Amino acid sequence: MRYAETGYKLEVDLSRGNIEKVETDPEITEQHLGGQGTAIKELWDRVPPEVEPFSPENLLIFSTGMLTATPVCGANRTVVNSFAPQTNMYLHSVLGGYWGPELKHAGFDRIVISGKSPDLVYLWINNDKVEIRDASHLKGKGANETADILRKELNDQDVQVVSIGLAGENRVYFASIEHGSSSAARGGAGAIMGDKKLKAIAVRGTKELNVAYPKELFESYLRLTKEIYENPATGDTMADSYTDTFHHDNFSWGNARVRRKGFWSEEYEEKYVKFTEENLLRWTGCYNCPKHCHLLMAWPGRKNNFVKCFGRATYHMAAFKEHDFSYEITPVALEYGFDSYSTPQVMAFAIELYKVGILTDADLPNFPSDVKDRFYYLLDKIARRDGIGDVLANGIYWAARQIGKGAEKYDHNTLKKFEQVPLKLGKLNPPYFLMTATGEKMNVPQIEGSFPQDPLPTREEREEFVSGWEAAPNERMKQIFVEWEKKYDVTNEESCMIVDWNEIMHYVDDAVGLCAFVSSFRGGQFGGRPPYHIHNIPDFIKLAHGLELDKDGLWKIAARNRNLIRALNVRRGLRRKDEKPPEDHWAVRDHEFEQNLLDDYYEFKGWTIDGIPRKDTLHELGLGYVSDDLIKRGILTGDELPPSQEKQKQEAQKTGGASRER
Amino acid sequence: MKGEPEKKKVRRIRVDVDKCVGCRSCQLACSAFHANPKYSSVNPARARIRMMINPQNDEYVPIRATDYTKAACDGRRVYTINGNEYSDCSFCGSICPARDLFKEPGTGLPLKCDMCEDDPPRELPVCVQACPPNALTYEEVEEEVEGDEEKLDDVALGLKSLLDRYGYEQLADTFARISQKSREQHRSRSARERRD
Numbered sequence: 001m002r003y004a005e006t007g008y009k010l011e012v013d014l015s016r017g018n019i020e021k022v023e024t025d026p027e028i029t030e031q032h033l034g035g036q037g038t039a040i041k042e043l044w045d046r047v048p049p050e051v052e053p054f055s056p057e058n059l060l061i062f063s064t065g066m067l068t069a070t071p072v073c074g075a076n077r078t079v080v081n082s083f084a085p086q087t088n089m090y091l092h093s094v095l096g097g098y099w100g101p102e103l104k105h106a107g108f109d110r111i112v113i114s115g116k117s118p119d120l121v122y123l124w125i126n127n128d129k130v131e132i133r134d135a136s137h138l139k140g141k142g143a144n145e146t147a148d149i150l151r152k153e154l155n156d157q158d159v160q161v162v163s164i165g166l167a168g169e170n171r172v173y174f175a176s177i178e179h180g181s182s183s184a185a186r187g188g189a190g191a192i193m194g195d196k197k198l199k200a201i202a203v204r205g206t207k208e209l210n211v212a213y214p215k216e217l218f219e220s221y222l223r224l225t226k227e228i229y230e231n232p233a234t235g236d237t238m239a240d241s242y243t244d245t246f247h248h249d250n251f252s253w254g255n256a257r258v259r260r261k262g263f264w265s266e267e268y269e270e271k272y273v274k275f276t277e278e279n280l281l282r283w284t285g286c287y288n289c290p291k292h293c294h295l296l297m298a299w300p301g302r303k304n305n306f307v308k309c310f311g312r313a314t315y316h317m318a319a320f321k322e323h324d325f326s327y328e329i330t331p332v333a334l335e336y337g338f339d340s341y342s343t344p345q346v347m348a349f350a351i352e353l354y355k356v357g358i359l360t361d362a363d364l365p366n367f368p369s370d371v372k373d374r375f376y377y378l379l380d381k382i383a384r385r386d387g388i389g390d391v392l393a394n395g396i397y398w399a400a401r402q403i404g405k406g407a408e409k410y411d412h413n414t415l416k417k418f419e420q421v422p423l424k425l426g427k428l429n430p431p432y433f434l435m436t437a438t439g440e441k442m443n444v445p446q447i448e449g450s451f452p453q454d455p456l457p458t459r460e461e462r463e464e465f466v467s468g469w470e471a472a473p474n475e476r477m478k479q480i481f482v483e484w485e486k487k488y489d490v491t492n493e494e495s496c497m498i499v500d501w502n503e504i505m506h507y508v509d510d511a512v513g514l515c516a517f518v519s520s521f522r523g524g525q526f527g528g529r530p531p532y533h534i535h536n537i538p539d540f541i542k543l544a545h546g547l548e549l550d551k552d553g554l555w556k557i558a559a560r561n562r563n564l565i566r567a568l569n570v571r572r573g574l575r576r577k578d579e580k581p582p583e584d585h586w587a588v589r590d591h592e593f594e595q596n597l598l599d600d601y602y603e604f605k606g607w608t609i610d611g612i613p614r615k616d617t618l619h620e621l622g623l624g625y626v627s628d629d630l631i632k633r634g635i636l637t638g639d640e641l642p643p644s645q646e647k648q649k650q651e652a653q654k655t656g657g658a659s660r661e662r
Numbered sequence: 663m664k665g666e667p668e669k670k671k672v673r674r675i676r677v678d679v680d681k682c683v684g685c686r687s688c689q690l691a692c693s694a695f696h697a698n699p700k701y702s703s704v705n706p707a708r709a710r711i712r713m714m715i716n717p718q719n720d721e722y723v724p725i726r727a728t729d730y731t732k733a734a735c736d737g738r739r740v741y742t743i744n745g746n747e748y749s750d751c752s753f754c755g756s757i758c759p760a761r762d763l764f765k766e767p768g769t770g771l772p773l774k775c776d777m778c779e780d781d782p783p784r785e786l787p788v789c790v791q792a793c794p795p796n797a798l799t800y801e802e803v804e805e806e807v808e809g810d811e812e813k814l815d816d817v818a819l820g821l822k823s824l825l826d827r828y829g830y831e832q833l834a835d836t837f838a839r840i841s842q843k844s845r846e847q848h849r850s851r852s853a854r855e856r857r858d
Contacts, residue, residue, distance in 0.1 A: 105706070206707035211704070221691075289687075290683060290794045292795075
């Protein structure tokens with residue numbers, strides 16, 4: 001018997017209409033755990049780098065985490081992976097809610113979708129009974145509207161649905177997949193679903209899910225659920241306090257342009273709290289998590305909808321408006337199925353281009369004068385890929401190049417062709433430089449979180465902080481924090497260790513299915529007392545699944561997954577030259593320092609000077625087959641040296657050559 | 663015949679739907695507690711408490727399985743709360759033939775809340791323990807109840823539901839046939855073991 005996982009996956013080929021239930025290999029679980037880990041193995045084995053994102057050969061994979069649906073509190077994630085139309089690189093997005101647990105109870109750990117349906121369809125999974133069904137009646141329907149229709153049609157309120165709206169159907173590069181309170185929004189997973197003409201996946205599961213050590217797991221579950229509920233640093237901290245000076249005063253408004261220091265005031269907060277509370281119905285959580293991270297809003301004239309996290313602010317910050325505008329436009333955007341990070345930036349970018357005359361009335365016929373109306377106008381155009389909307393639907397990077405006439409200059413906040421969090425800061429923060437530049441998820445909130453963002457003012461406070469810092473991976477990390485006085489004063493070696501740890505924790509969560517809000521994203525910068533960390537997650541894996549790991553074993557699996565994703569992207573062309581955070585991300589830049597830091601990080605990671613995992617690194621992680629493939633393709637020779645030795649060699653060759661000349 | 667009214671300790675679970683965050687931990691915990699062996703598996707569809715959730719409509723209602731009944735009620739009333747329509751069935755905990763609720767997936771046997779009877783007795787039912795937001799709370803009150811209340815355990819309840827479904831004769835015949843067969847199997851197995 002398999003524990004925690006069902007041991008089966010569902011293979012759906014939409015081109016041929018073929019559906020298969022396939023038993024999975026337990027050894028793959030031991031190598032990669034589940035979630036993102038097992039999905040990338042499928043992507044590596046089955047999607048060669050020549051495959052375009054909008055090709056029938058591209059896979060779209062919905063994976064539950066290894067611990068998803070078990071009594072491990074907060075393990076409820078579904079991970080969506082593919083290759084992204086915007087970046088042509090690895091696509092990674094995560095959603096919570098109830099869908100993943102329902103899939104597991106239907107008897108599947110993941111769904112691997114290949115091919116392309118000729119007509120719009122939806123997938124109906126009722127335990128072992130799986131059907132591809134006609135969805136012509138759902139064409140153009142809103143994402144959550146679709147879920148409502150399906151629940152009625154299937155006559156079961158317990159059916160869980162993931163679906164796309166018009167943006168996904170029209171393959172907008174930043175289209176999301178929606179599931180009530182949760183979204184897999186970043187990266188354009190909705191566009192892939194739309195390209196495959198898959199409107200929705202409805203699931204109902206009523207099967208048992210077994211666990212390895214029942215009594216011990218149940219006891220720890222009862223303890224954890226209470227601890228997590230009471231731990232103020234878990235969940236969405238924005239749900240417990242309405243004060244959001246952090247984003248409003250520090251993040252950039254408009255097309256990631258202006259910081260408005262001092263925007264937040266008591267009067268603003270009072271006004272905002274009043275209209276929020278007047279219209280909010282409830283705070284809700286995800287499956288098996290007592291936190292309340294989603295705000296269910298009943299905004300006048302709008303369908304009830306969930307607002308969450310920084311998504312509560314992105315639309316009005318891009319429009320230079322206030323919260324009421326976000327509350328008003330979010331329900332419309334959610335039904336279309338839009339990512340609330342990229343979408344507002346794309347629209348603010350279009351408005352900038354219009355202001356400077358690069359886009360004209362010919363591009364934007366009857367363009368309203370009011371900024372709110374402009375946002376609705378653009379949202380609709382983009383969702384329909386109508387006129388200029390067809391260009392903007394490809395995201396800022398591609399739109400700028402299609403528009404030309406100097407529009408490229410206004411594309412100032414993308415990295416690897418992907419819209420970044422609108423951060424425009426002063427001094428360069430070394431760990432943040434590395435995370436932004438090298439993270440495969442291309443999105444800092446999915447990389448940061450374990451090490452604090454800021455030092456504490458006094459040594460005594462820092463010592464007190466580390467005295468109960470169970471989450472710290474080792475004594476050295478504690479030492480780094482104790483010695484840390486000035487925010488930007490971090491050695492390269494320390495930066496490497498910090499970034500590596502931050503990353504590893506997200507790779508663990510995304511494989512086991514834990515929400516980052518009870519683990520990787522609720523670490524150091526939120527007080528350093530996350531319920532889950534590198535030392536105790538192995539215990540939960542053992543209790544639920546039976547797999548025995550220690551901290552180093554878990555770390556190694558996460559590093560294996562991390563390097564396999566790197567290799568996936570390298571195989572598709574990612575190199576050092578691409579690891580360039582936006583020029584204006586920090587005002588003060590030092591090219592030489594940054595490049596040295598990058599060298600040191602690649603060295604630390606066991607990569608080449610060009611950012612490619614080296615042969616020895618891959619072999620050590622049990623990824624010899626990856627190394628062989630990269631060598632066969634001429635991407636690696638197999639003789640690459642660590643960057644420091646490579647630089648010495650290059651230096652020697654240079655001076656050697658010079659002496660001969662003399 | 664009903665007995666005389668008597669004072670009795672009544673154990674109750676109170677539900678405050680306003681405090682519910684919709685995490686369905688109550689379902690998960692209930693299904694784990696009632697798994698066989700205990701805690702060995704989870705399955706919200708097997709829980710004796712169910713979350714009626716319609717997320718966008720702000721419906722988050724935990725409903726506990728109450729009594730088994732062989733007949734469905736007329737259920738004709740329709741209620742409108744905040745513009746949404748509900749029926750008698752919407753928040754009913756009865757295990758009745760009109761719906762699949764509170765029946766074990768596969769077997770269809772009734773699943774009745776037993777307040778987590780355990781040996782030694784638990785302080786709280788597990789659904790209450792699994793609900794830190796306190797949407798579910800536990801209380802014991804003294805109440806005057808009709809005496810001689812029939813209390814069925816899981817086996818008796820299951821048999822009763824089968825009796826209602828198939829009738830006495832069919833059930834008795836089947837039981838006789840199966841028990842005869844298993845007795846024979848048991849006998850030949852013991853004989854084999856003795857030989858070995």
